[in-house]
Amino acid sequence: xxxxxxxxxxxxxxxxxxxxxxxxxxxxxxxxxxxxxxxxxxxxxxxxxxxxxxxxxxxxxxxxxxxxxxxxxxxxxxxxxxxxxxxxxxxxxxxxxxxxxxxxxxxxxxxxxxxxxxxxxxxxxxxxxxxxxxxxxxxxxxxxxxxxxxxxxxxxxxxxxxxxxxxxxxxxxxxxxxxxxxxxxxxxxxxxxxxxxxxxxxxxxxxxxxxxxxxxxxxxxxxxxxxxxxxxxxxxxxxxxxxxxxxxxxxxxxxxxxxxxxxxxxxxxxxxxxxxxxxxxxxxxxxxxxxxxxxxxxxxxxxxxxxxxxxxxxxxxxxxxxxxxxxxxxxxxxxxxxxxxxxxxxxxxxxxxxxxxxxxxxxxxxxxxxxxxxxxxxxxxxxxxxxxxxxxxxxxxxxxxxxxxxxxxxxxxxxxxxxxxxxxxxxxxxxxxxxxxxxxxxxxxxxxxxxxxxxxxxxxxxxxxxxxxxxxxxxxxx
Amino acid sequence: xxxxxxxxxxxxxxxxxxxxxxxxxxxxxxxxxxxxxxxxxxxxxxxxxxxxxxxxxxxxxxxxxxxxxxxxxxxxxxxxxxxxxxxxxxxxxxxxxxxxxxxxxxxxxxxx
Numbered sequence: 001x002x003x004x005x006x007x008x009x010x011x012x013x014x015x016x017x018x019x020x021x022x023x024x025x026x027x028x029x030x031x032x033x034x035x036x037x038x039x040x041x042x043x044x045x046x047x048x049x050x051x052x053x054x055x056x057x058x059x060x061x062x063x064x065x066x067x068x069x070x071x072x073x074x075x076x077x078x079x080x081x082x083x084x085x086x087x088x089x090x091x092x093x094x095x096x097x098x099x100x101x102x103x104x105x106x107x108x109x110x111x112x113x114x115x116x117x118x119x120x121x122x123x124x125x126x127x128x129x130x131x132x133x134x135x136x137x138x139x140x141x142x143x144x145x146x147x148x149x150x151x152x153x154x155x156x157x158x159x160x161x162x163x164x165x166x167x168x169x170x171x172x173x174x175x176x177x178x179x180x181x182x183x184x185x186x187x188x189x190x191x192x193x194x195x196x197x198x199x200x201x202x203x204x205x206x207x208x209x210x211x212x213x214x215x216x217x218x219x220x221x222x223x224x225x226x227x228x229x230x231x232x233x234x235x236x237x238x239x240x241x242x243x244x245x246x247x248x249x250x251x252x253x254x255x256x257x258x259x260x261x262x263x264x265x266x267x268x269x270x271x272x273x274x275x276x277x278x279x280x281x282x283x284x285x286x287x288x289x290x291x292x293x294x295x296x297x298x299x300x301x302x303x304x305x306x307x308x309x310x311x312x313x314x315x316x317x318x319x320x321x322x323x324x325x326x327x328x329x330x331x332x333x334x335x336x337x338x339x340x341x342x343x344x345x346x347x348x349x350x351x352x353x354x355x356x357x358x359x360x361x362x363x364x365x366x367x368x369x370x371x372x373x374x375x376x377x378x379x380x381x382x383x384x385x386x387x388x389x390x391x392x393x394x395x396x397x398x399x400x401x402x403x404x405x406x407x408x409x410x411x412x413x414x415x416x417x418x419x420x421x422x423x424x425x426x427x428x429x430x431x432x433x434x435x436x437x438x439x440x441x442x443x444x445x446x447x448x449x450x451x452x453x454x455x456x457x458x459x460x461x462x463x464x465x466x467x468x469x470x471x472x473x474x475x476x477x478x
Numbered sequence: 479x480x481x482x483x484x485x486x487x488x489x490x491x492x493x494x495x496x497x498x499x500x501x502x503x504x505x506x507x508x509x510x511x512x513x514x515x516x517x518x519x520x521x522x523x524x525x526x527x528x529x530x531x532x533x534x535x536x537x538x539x540x541x542x543x544x545x546x547x548x549x550x551x552x553x554x555x556x557x558x559x560x561x562x563x564x565x566x567x568x569x570x571x572x573x574x575x576x577x578x579x580x581x582x583x584x585x586x587x588x589x590x
Contacts, residue, residue: 339586367492380530
């Protein structure tokens with residue numbers, strides 16, 4: 001039994017049946033990280049003490065013959081934008097290089113309460129801002145499928161850790177595609193739930209009206225298991241929704257015959273790589289063969305998605321990142337004669353180029369004289385983009401698209417062209433803007449053996465149908 | 479060019495960022511390139527469209543009465559330490575770059 005290849009169910013059962021121990025699993029994963037991660041760079045901080053303590057707890061429960069919780073003994077990675085008590089949390093930024101949170105993010109606490117073992121904190125673009133993971137202040141992440149290529153971003157470390165068998169599953173965050181695009185680039189499953197489905201308490205905020213936490217995993221069932229563990233109302237996050245959480249795993253096996261699958265032509269136009277297009281079209285044919293009805297839909301405002309997103313997200317970011325001022329936590333520039341000089345130098349030295357660019361863009365869009373032309377305009381177009389989905393979902397149950405217009409690109413390829421980098425998110429930002437759930441599953445490879453991702457979008461709070469379609473596709477014969 | 483060097487200086491001031499000359503030049507270039515692209519928003523007719531600042535507002539439109547309840551921001555009872563205990567002072571000060579045993583310390587605020 002190769003412990004590093006186990007699914008969640010298999011790992012939990014093996015620990016429950018005592019064919020292995022949680023401790024052995026943890027050690028096996030740390031051995032793999034030790035061996036592989038120098039080439040990949042998926043982890044920023046390892047949490048051995050915390051992992052071993054949790055493994056010990058799980059093994060004691062198993063020894064006493066107690067029924068283990070659903071994620072018992074499952075080694076996971078946590079994107080380093082989620083606070084972990086006593087464990088360094090950097091957001092991929094120099095400004096938080098030594099920050100040790102005094103409390104746990106709710107999603108992490110819920111995972112651990114379900115028995116999961118946190119191996120460490122995964123690398124990401126600074127403050128989750130980026131599509132390639134090259135904006136990490138510490139080191140880039142290499143795509144395990146081809147180390148000359150990016151893993152995607154911003155949850156690149158989480159996706160790479162799962163793809164390289166250095167975690168069974170991981171948590172990521174998605175503001176404009178940061179779970180789904182790296183999942184697509186690394187050939188794993190990534191789920192962004194409905195806005196409000198998973199508490200953001202303890203998530204370092206980037207753009208509060210767009211931020212989501214969700215799982216990355218090796219298959220749909222594992223992703224559903226993790227989502228089920230972290231979903232649901234949390235009094236500590238007033239934006240978390242009070243909507244019952246269905247049993248996502250139990251719903252997976254339900255048939256998909258007769259479901260209406262929408263295909264929007266706006267997602268198959270200029271800029272879409274031919275091989276990606278072919279991969280996604282084959283997947284759509286397979287869904288048809290499974291008995292789904294393929295229905296053409298229109299999302300006519302899609303061309304406005306990227307400009308809308310980059311105004312709304314940067315405006316919110318400029319406000320959220322005001323808290324990094326060198327006073328209560330984080331880096332402080334020395335020396336500084338006055339308070340104002342201290343703020344400015346701290347932020348200049350502490351933030352990387354992309355974060356400064358977004359703070360500047362957001363501040364500009366909110367400043368007197370430009371607010372109506374940019375911020376207010378973008379908020380109105382956001383309404384139009386959301387209405388597009390509402391209308392489409394009156395006709396169909398899910399919508400399928402490519403996750404990203406291309407497969408993983410080369411490290412360095414887009415670092416000097418922010419706009420080209422932003423366009424990597426062209427198919428993912430719309431779901432964040434509308435607050436609907438979306439996920440990416442692998443659907444074939446390019447000639448260069450790079451994974452292609454199929455994106456599935458669904459109605460608000462209808463993760464179940466989305467996961468069901470993903471599972472049916474995944475389980476169907478190649 | 480939409481954004482000038484002077485604009486970048488002004489916005490950097492608003493954002494409390496001290497940019498080097500090199501960073502300023504790059505910022506002028508990047509912001510203009512991004513805003514040129516953003517200008518396509520002007521092609522969208524929004525004359526009778528409400529602005530949306532949260533998903534909750536969108537779902538509280540008339541045809542989704544139940545969703546508005548689901549998404550509504552909630553208030554809690556105004557109780558000290560209602561949801562969780564406040565952080566002890568020493569814990570709250572632990573991450574501070576400069577503090578004594580009671581306060582965060584910062585450089586002089588007012589020049590004499």
